[in-house]
Amino acid sequence: MSSITGAGVSPGRVIGPVLQMPPAVPEPDAAVGLPAEASIEAETERLKTAAKAVQAGLKARAANASGDAAEVLKATALMAADPMLLKSAAKLLAAGRSTERAVWEAAEQVAAQLKALGGYMAERAADVLDVRARIVAELRGVPAPGIPDSDVPFILAADDLAPADTATLDPAKVIALVTAGGGPQSHTAILARALGLPAVVAAEGVTSIPSGTEVFVDGSAGLVVPEPGETERTAAAAYAARGALPAFDGTGTTADGRLVPLLSNVGDGEGALAAAAAGAEGVGLLRTEFCFLNRDEEPSFEEQSAAYKAVFDAFPGKKVVVRTLDAGADKPLPFLTDATEPNPALGVRGYRTDKAHPGVLQRQLEAIAAAAGQSEAEVWVMAPMISAASEAAHFAGLCEAAGLKTPGVMVEVPSAALTAGAILEAVDFASIGTNDLTQYTMAADRQLGPLAELTDPWQPAVLQLIKATVDGAAATHQPPKPVGVCGEAAADPALAVVLVGLGVNSLSMNARALSGVAALLKTVTLEQAKEAARLAVTADSAETAKAKVRANLPMLETLGL
Numbered sequence: 231m232s233s234i235t236g237a238g239v240s241p242g243r244v245i246g247p248v249l250q251m252p253p254a255v256p257e258p259d260a261a262v263g264l265p266a267e268a269s270i271e272a273e274t275e276r277l278k279t280a281a282k283a284v285q286a287g288l289k290a291r292a293a294n295a296s297g298d299a300a301e302v303l304k305a306t307a308l309m310a311a312d313p314m315l316l317k318s319a320a321k322l323l324a325a326g327r328s329t330e331r332a333v334w335e336a337a338e339q340v341a342a343q344l345k346a347l348g349g350y351m352a353e354r355a356a357d358v359l360d361v362r363a364r365i366v367a368e369l370r371g372v373p374a375p376g377i378p379d380s381d382v383p384f385i386l387a388a389d390d391l392a393p394a395d396t397a398t399l400d401p402a403k404v405i406a407l408v409t410a411g412g413g414p415q416s417h418t419a420i421l422a423r424a425l426g427l428p429a430v431v432a433a434e435g436v437t438s439i440p441s442g443t444e445v446f447v448d449g450s451a452g453l454v455v456p457e458p459g460e461t462e463r464t465a466a467a468a469y470a471a472r473g474a475l476p477a478f479d480g481t482g483t484t485a486d487g488r489l490v491p492l493l494s495n496v497g498d499g500e501g502a503l504a505a506a507a508a509g510a511e512g513v514g515l516l517r518t519e520f521c522f523l524n525r526d527e528e529p530s531f532e533e534q535s536a537a538y539k540a541v542f543d544a545f546p547g548k549k550v551v552v553r554t555l556d557a558g559a560d561k562p563l564p565f566l567t568d569a570t571e572p573n574p575a576l577g578v579r580g581y582r583t584d585k586a587h588p589g590v591l592q593r594q595l596e597a598i599a600a601a602a603g604q605s606e607a608e609v610w611v612m613a614p615m616i617s618a619a620s621e622a623a624h625f626a627g628l629c630e631a632a633g634l635k636t637p638g639v640m641v642e643v644p645s646a647a648l649t650a651g652a653i654l655e656a657v658d659f660a661s662i663g664t665n666d667l668t669q670y671t672m673a674a675d676r677q678l679g680p681l682a683e684l685t686d687p688w689q690p691a692v693l694q695l696i697k698a699t700v701d702g703a704a705a706t707h708q709p710p711k712p713v714g715v716c717g718e719a720a721a722d723p724a725l726a727v728v729l730v731g732l733g734v735n736s737l738s739m740n741a742r743a744l745s746g747v748a749a750l751l752k753t754v755t756l757e758q759a760k761e762a763a764r765l766a767v768t769a770d771s772a773e774t775a776k777a778k779v780r781a782n783l784p785m786l787e788t789l790g791l
Contacts, residue, residue, distance in 0.1 A: 239449065252375060407430070411679035581625060654702065663716060690770070690771070693767050
């Protein structure tokens with residue numbers, strides 16, 4: 231078989247046998263109806279019991295995971311007992327469908343509605359279909375679909391991976407991921423980086439490779455080679471023989487002494503402790519959705535305050551940047567978001583939910599302030615999905631009323647990058663969310679494999695908007711107000727160098743990425759970083775930008791990055 235090219239999303243060069251994801255749960259026969267002796271009431275209860283069992287299993291997985299993995303599992307668990315799904319299935323039961331067929335068709339309807347909405351909601355369709363298969367398996371009393379078992383380490387191939395599967399991969403067994411779908415910012419890519427697995431996504435054709443075939447995977451180049459030759463074996467051997475990356479010593483710096491704080495993205499207290507143990511200089515992004523998911527009502531002041539304090543206590547005397555609730559789009563909440571929005575990615579999400587539901591944001595800020603007052607952390611707070619200076623000013627006012635001294639904004643849409651100067655008149659800092667900034671700049675859903683080239687944060691247009699944000703911070707303020715990056719771009723060591731060269735002050739990433747980013751930064755001067763930024767910004771494509779910069783950073787090869 232010839233080699234297959236996709237989007238490389240997590241570095242590493244390995245060789246191993248490929249195993250394909252097992253077949254999906256067979257579709258229940260439409261011709262088989264509800265047995266004559268079965269009652270609709272009893273079967274409805276059996277369906278609800280199965281859904282609750284699936285939800286409990288996913289929650290248990292979430293409890294044993296942390297960070298991105300835990301958040302993805304919690305969101306999927308929410309889908310398992312989705313009222314819309316269960317109500318639709320109950321109606322089909324009443325119409326004479328078998329229990330399995332009822333949930334199958336109901337999930338198909340819900341998934342179709344989500345796909346039609348596009349954007350992030352389309353991404354949730356995969357979760358619904360994953361949950362459907364798990365519920366049908368539960369009803370049949372058979373194991374749920376999942377990662378294949380093997381006595382030897384293997385490379386996992388799939389069309390795409392359900393978040394619940396990706397979040398619980400065992401890196402001791404799965405040594406690389408290759409998928410036909412997905413993109414550089416998809417959940418599969420994000421979690422592969424969090425697990426430190428070499429990964430290639432949007433690699434059309436990988437599902438045709440027979441299980442057991444030996445395969446070479448280059449997660450940097452985006453290359454999958456069945457039946458590798460001597461060149462690939464040499465590359466894999468060199469990667470295997472590389473020296474271990476030095477542990478991050480807690481100080482991010484360039485070779486000539488420019489300090490670049492390296493922070494971590496976390497989702498709960500457990501993740502914060504793990505980040506602190508990895509040497510993170512603070513938290514650049516605390517995702518507060520973990521308090522709100524899997525609930526039918528807003529968490530209490532006491533619940534929120536205790537959850538935030540658990541994170542703050544992991545970083546006494548250090549900066550913790552809290553992102554206020556980013557509900558909507560891919561994180562729908564039954565008590566807060568409108569499921570009928572035609573395009574949720576462009577709808578009432580993030581900061582905008584304050585207009586639809588006044589008071590939720592203010593109460594959250596008060597809980598954050600209470601937790602901050604009981605801890606030694608330096609707490610900063612930022613609002614997601616800010617699009618205009620007036621919104622930034624309003625958010626700053628809410629923070630002041632709550633007693634929070636350092637308000638900021640997420641830069642996720644082009645308008646915020648282009649008007650960064652005016653926005654930073656109202657707040658104290660900006661943090662760039664490259665995942666959303668990329669998809670909004672390129673008008674491309676970050677989950678779609680066919681658009682993987684467009685959703686690559688190496689896109690020159692995205693880098694130019696990052697530069698515009700930094701320039702805006704410098705044009706109207708001396709010294710410039712700080713601009714950080716907390717999106718997935720910061721976890722790519724080569725791209726991290728570019729970001730520093732563009733003038734970004736701090737980088738926040740998953741804890742596993744800290745050592746690689748720190749090691750590479752220590753090998754380049756600020757001038758070399760600026761040259762890398764110039765090469766990337768002036769390139770004509772994401773592929774060219776990445777290739778030019780990597781060719782100019784020979785230490786990447788030495789470090790195995």
